[in-house]
Amino acid sequence: SVLKDVCKITKDHSNSTPGQTEGPCAGKDSKNKMFEMEYGWTPTSSKSITHNDVYMPPRREHICTSNLEFLETYNKPLNGMEIVKNGKNGKLVNDSFLGDVLLSAKYEAENIKKKYENQPGYNEGETMCRAIKYSFADLGDIIRGRDRWDLDVGSNKMDVILKNIFGTLYKSLDGIKENPQYADDERNIPAYKLLREDWWEANRHQIWKAMKCTTKNINNNKCNGIPIEDYIPQRLRWMTEWAEWYCKMQSQEYDKLKEGCKLCMGNDKSKTCWKNSPKCTSCTAASDAYKEKVDLWRIQWETISEKYQKLYEEARIHAFNGGPDYYNTEVPKEDQSVYDFLYYLHLQNGGKRGPPDDIHGGTSRDIHDKRDATDDTPSTVYSTPEGYIHQEAHISDCKEQTHLCNKNSDDSDKEYAFRSVPHDQDTACDCKKWTKKTDACTIVTNLVKNNDGEKKINGCGTKTNVTYPEWKYHNSSGLVREDGVCMPPRRQKLCLHYLTKLNNLKSKEDIRKNFITCAVIETHFAWDRYKTKNLGAVDQLKNRKIPDEFKRQMFYTFGDYRDICL
Numbered sequence: 001s002v003l004k005d006v007c008k009i010t011k012d013h014s015n016s017t018p019g020q021t022e023g024p025c026a027g028k029d030s031k032n033k034m035f036e037m038e039y040g041w042t043p044t045s046s047k048s049i050t051h052n053d054v055y056m057p058p059r060r061e062h063i064c065t066s067n068l069e070f071l072e073t074y075n076k077p078l079n080g081m082e083i084v085k086n087g088k089n090g091k092l093v094n095d096s097f098l099g100d101v102l103l104s105a106k107y108e109a110e111n112i113k114k115k116y117e118n119q120p121g122y123n124e125g126e127t128m129c130r131a132i133k134y135s136f137a138d139l140g141d142i143i144r145g146r147d148r149w150d151l152d153v154g155s156n157k158m159d160v161i162l163k164n165i166f167g168t169l170y171k172s173l174d175g176i177k178e179n180p181q182y183a184d185d186e187r188n189i190p191a192y193k194l195l196r197e198d199w200w201e202a203n204r205h206q207i208w209k210a211m212k213c214t215t216k217n218i219n220n221n222k223c224n225g226i227p228i229e230d231y232i233p234q235r236l237r238w239m240t241e242w243a244e245w246y247c248k249m250q251s252q253e254y255d256k257l258k259e260g261c262k263l264c265m266g267n268d269k270s271k272t273c274w275k276n277s278p279k280c281t282s283c284t285a286a287s288d289a290y291k292e293k294v295d296l297w298r299i300q301w302e303t304i305s306e307k308y309q310k311l312y313e314e315a316r317i318h319a320f321n322g323g324p325d326y327y328n329t330e331v332p333k334e335d336q337s338v339y340d341f342l343y344y345l346h347l348q349n350g351g352k353r354g355p356p357d358d359i360h361g362g363t364s365r366d367i368h369d370k371r372d373a374t375d376d377t378p379s380t381v382y383s384t385p386e387g388y389i390h391q392e393a394h395i396s397d398c399k400e401q402t403h404l405c406n407k408n409s410d411d412s413d414k415e416y417a418f419r420s421v422p423h424d425q426d427t428a429c430d431c432k433k434w435t436k437k438t439d440a441c442t443i444v445t446n447l448v449k450n451n452d453g454e455k456k457i458n459g460c461g462t463k464t465n466v467t468y469p470e471w472k473y474h475n476s477s478g479l480v481r482e483d484g485v486c487m488p489p490r491r492q493k494l495c496l497h498y499l500t501k502l503n504n505l506k507s508k509e510d511i512r513k514n515f516i517t518c519a520v521i522e523t524h525f526a527w528d529r530y531k532t533k534n535l536g537a538v539d540q541l542k543n544r545k546i547p548d549e550f551k552r553q554m555f556y557t558f559g560d561y562r563d564i565c566l
Helices: 081-086 091-117 125-144 153-172 193-215 234-264 278-320 333-348 385-392 440-448 508-533 537-542 548-565
Strands: none
Touching: 091 125, 091 153, 091 193, 125 153, 125 193, 125 234, 153 193, 234 278, 234 333, 234 385, 278 333, 278 385, 440 508, 508 537, 508 548
C-alpha cells in the first residue's frame, strides 16, 4: 500500500530480513555507553576504519541503520524480479529502498531525542537538532558511499547491499543506463557513484521530512529548513562535532573542579588550604582529573588539526598554482572531497588564485614543480583548524577556556581551550605547607630550666617574697577606664614583657610564640609563689594533681591573655 504520511512509517514497512533485526535501532548502543567519555572519542584505529587520523562520533557509531544492513536484495521487490516478471521499470525498487531509508532516518531522529534528552549537557533543543542534522548528513554519506566507517561488519554489509540496489536501479530506471552522464558509472569507486549522489540529492528533502517527525516535539526547535550539513565533507563535520563535544566535556569537568576546590578558593581564613589536609587533597584530586581529561582530548585535537592543516595547505598551494586545471596534487582519494571543499572555501574567503592560463602554457603542473604560496598569500578565517572551528562550530559551552588557538605556545594563555587548569583556578591547589611550630613544652623547658623563681626572666619579675598590690578600683587608678571595674593583683602583676615589643610581633608565629613565652613565665613564677605559701602543693603536683586553687588562677590568667589577644 502507498504510505501517505511518512511519520506513520514503522518497521513493518521494512524490506529487511525477518528475524535478523527488530528495527533500525536494534543493537545500537544497547548498553547505553554513547556518552561515556572516559577516553574521549574512540580513535578509528580501534573501530575498523581505514583512516587512523579520524575520530568517529559516538552518535555515528550507534546510528540506526540495522534495517539497511539486512535488506533482502535477493528477494522481491529489491532484487528487481518484478521488473522482469511484469515489465515494470525500477520505480518499485526505488520506492521500496527509499522506504527503508526513510524508516532509518525517522528512527534515528527519535533515538537521538530519546538519548540526548536524558543526558545533562546534551538535552537542549539546539544540541539535539544539530545531532539530528549530523545524522542526516551521515546517512547521506552512507548512501553515496563516502562514509569513513568502511571496515565494520555492518558497514560492509551495507556496502554490498547498496551496490546491489543501485546496480538494479542503474539497469532499470528509465533514462539512466543510456544517459552519457552515467557512462561506466558501475566502474566508479564507489560503484555507481554518480547515480548514488543524484539519488541522494533527489530524495534528501523526503529523508529530512522523516526526521522532522521527531523534531517538531523538541523545545526551542532549531530544526527548521533542510540542512546543508550533507554538503560539508564528513571529516570536517566530525571535526566540528568533536569540538562541540569537547566543550561539553570541559564544561562538566570545570564544574567538578570548582566543586572540588571550592574550599580552597577565596581570601577568608576558612578557605585556606594546607598541604595534606582533606581540603587540599580534594582539590588536588579534582585538578589532576581535570588535567587528565583535557590532555587526552588535546592529543586527539593535535591529530585532527594536523590533518586539516595539511589538507588546507595543499588547497592553498593548489590555488596559488592556478587551480585544478594546472596542478596535480598528492591528496588521497578519500580526502579529495575535503580538499576540493577547502580549495573553494579558500577562494571564497579572499584566498588568491594563481596566474592565468598562458603563463602555464595550458598544461598541468606536476607535484614536484609546484610553487609554494608566498608570504603575501592572505590568510582567511579557514586557514587554520582553530579558525574553522570558531567559525563553524557551536563551542559556547566551553567555560573560561574558549579559544582553540594558543596565543603564547605554552600554558600561560588564559583563554586557551586546552590549558591544563582554568585560569580562575590557578591558585586553587597552591596549598600552603605546614610550618613546623616550636612545641610549647620546648619553650617552657628552655625558659625556666635554670630559674629557681628568685630571679627575673627578661623583664618579667618574680612573684615570690613580693608584696602584691591592692585591688584597683575606678578609673582614677590609671589602670581601668570605667568606674566599677576592679583589677585583681594577679592581673596587675601579669607577665606581658614579650607582648610589648613591636619587633617581636611581625608574624602570626611571632605572636603565638610570645604569648606562650609570657604565659610560661607567668605560670612559673605564680607556681613558685603558690608552693611557697601552700605546703603540700609540691606533693600534689608530684602525684599529677594540680591544686584546685592554683588551677583557678591559671584559668583566670588564660582568660586575661585571651582578652589581651582579642
